[in-house]
Amino acid sequence: MAYTSVNWNVEEDEFDEYVWDKATAQFWLDTRVPVSNDRGDWRTLTDSEKGVINKVVGGLALLDTLQSEEGVNVMREDARTRKEVGVINDFLMMESIHAKSYGTILSTLNDQKTIDDTFHWMNNDPRMQYKVRRINEIYQNGNNLEKKVASVFLEGILYYSNFFTPLWYRGNNKLANLSEVIKLVIRDESVHGTYLGYKFQQAFAELTPDEQTRFRAWMDDLLADLLENEFAFTEVVYAPIQMVEDVKQFVRYNANKAMNNMGFAAIFNHAAIEDINPIVMNGISTETANHDFFSQVGAGYLMGNAEAMSDEDYDF
Numbered sequence: 001m002a003y004t005s006v007n008w009n010v011e012e013d014e015f016d017e018y019v020w021d022k023a024t025a026q027f028w029l030d031t032r033v034p035v036s037n038d039r040g041d042w043r044t045l046t047d048s049e050k051g052v053i054n055k056v057v058g059g060l061a062l063l064d065t066l067q068s069e070e071g072v073n074v075m076r077e078d079a080r081t082r083k084e085v086g087v088i089n090d091f092l093m094m095e096s097i098h099a100k101s102y103g104t105i106l107s108t109l110n111d112q113k114t115i116d117d118t119f120h121w122m123n124n125d126p127r128m129q130y131k132v133r134r135i136n137e138i139y140q141n142g143n144n145l146e147k148k149v150a151s152v153f154l155e156g157i158l159y160y161s162n163f164f165t166p167l168w169y170r171g172n173n174k175l176a177n178l179s180e181v182i183k184l185v186i187r188d189e190s191v192h193g194t195y196l197g198y199k200f201q202q203a204f205a206e207l208t209p210d211e212q213t214r215f216r217a218w219m220d221d222l223l224a225d226l227l228e229n230e231f232a233f234t235e236v237v238y239a240p241i242q243m244v245e246d247v248k249q250f251v252r253y254n255a256n257k258a259m260n261n262m263g264f265a266a267i268f269n270h271a272a273i274e275d276i277n278p279i280v281m282n283g284i285s286t287e288t289a290n291h292d293f294f295s296q297v298g299a300g301y302l303m304g305n306a307e308a309m310s311d312e313d314y315d316f
Contacts (some may be wrong), residue, residue, distance in 0.1 A: 016083035031100035056162035061102035068095035127233035155260030171279030197261030
């Protein structure tokens with residue numbers, strides 16, 4: 001049988017091309033964001049603050065390594081269209097860039113011993129390892145729908161407890177370049193979660209009502225398990241800077257967003273999440289451009305321009 005070329009002039013699903021255009025327009029590299037300019041702010045932080053930031057950045061490095069090496073790859077196997085494979089390939093590249101970016105942050109701001117200690121922690125912390133084992137087990141053995149749910153939960157919920165701190169410091173006019181990297185990542189993950197949620201909805205609609213009920217029960221059990229672990233992780237990591245409850249509220253907020261991406265109602269009522277830290281929410285809503293699916297390349301990132309960013313670059 002002859003191998004045929006993908007024809008981008010033939011429309012299979014118009015959303016594939018739309019996401020391709022958005023995702024490729026947002027391409028960026030960590031080498032264009034001068035994290036070294038944050039060293040002055042870094043020296044003003046307490047050891048506890050530095051420890052929390054290193055752990056959340058290190059945690060993101062581990063989670064994005066999983067996503068770049070396993071998570072995005074397995075989505076390709078269940079692609080509904082050939083253009084979807086191209087979109088997934090773009091996602092895979094960006095997840096590798098994300099994973100590298102976290103290493104850039106750690107190596108720029110820390111001495112070698114601290115870097116080694118952080119990598120040792122992320123590779124051995126029981127809560128971190130529980131997340132990656134639980135998600136990767138689904139990537140390796142789950143069906144089409146289960147893998148998409150695992151990916152949406154990872155990128156849409158488990159990442160966000162780690163995103164909280166950089167956004168908080170940016171709102172307090174510190175670590176502007178570190179947070180710029182994080183906000184570029186958030187913008188990418190917004191696209192990934194929306195797209196995979198859309199593809200999930202297409203496949204979920206093909207199940208019978210009984211199959212949908214059984215699947216929803218499985219999904220709810222998975223979410224409850226992941227959230228229990230995430231809240232326990234939060235209690236340990238954020239206790240030194242007294243932000244445990246703020247982060248938990250932020251995780252609940254993003255759990256609702258993840259469920260919405262897959263076509264389901266929010267699981268936490270508005271009263272349970274109404275007290276999201278306004279500094280962090282402002283960072284989420286403005287990030288590089290806008291924290292939504294339709295955002296473009298960030299104001300602080302210029303392809304081919306390696307000059308340091310000034311304060312004016314962050315006036316949105």
